[in-house]
Amino acid sequence: MAWLSRPLTVIGLVILAHGCYSAHEHTVLSSTSVQHPTSPSATSLPLDIYIETIAATLLICLGLVLGSGTPEPIQWHTWAGKIEREGDSTSSDADKELRSNPFNALEARSGFINISKLRNDFVKYQQLGK
Structure with missing residues (x-):
């Protein structure tokens, strides 16, 4: 499964980097734009950024688990x-x-x-x- 683990990990890292960049971009744009201060959308991130980050984290974890070798006995x-x-x-x-x-x-x-x-x-x- 080594051939599958590396691409999954790389894709997950790219998606995670995109999610981090999107979150940063959203906070920069929301701080510079004129919005009503009591608006909940002024401070919270959109749902798609949360979903993208969680999916990327799961892809990275899956890639790392598939790439690990057989576990050694514990006893x-x-x-x-x-x-x-x-x-x-x-x-x-x-x-x-x-x-x-x-x-x-x-x-x-x-x-x-x-x-x-x-x-x-x-x-x-x-x-x-x-």
């Missing part, structure tokens, strides 16, 4: 399983092994330091040296 385990089965296609061969399992970074990191255990080991080491 971590689904993504991790897919990466483990297929491997990461964006990485080079050198770090393919590191990237093939998304949990490698969690499994390879050092844990928390247990200060009490280290102190006890040090005390035992000192007692052996005496």
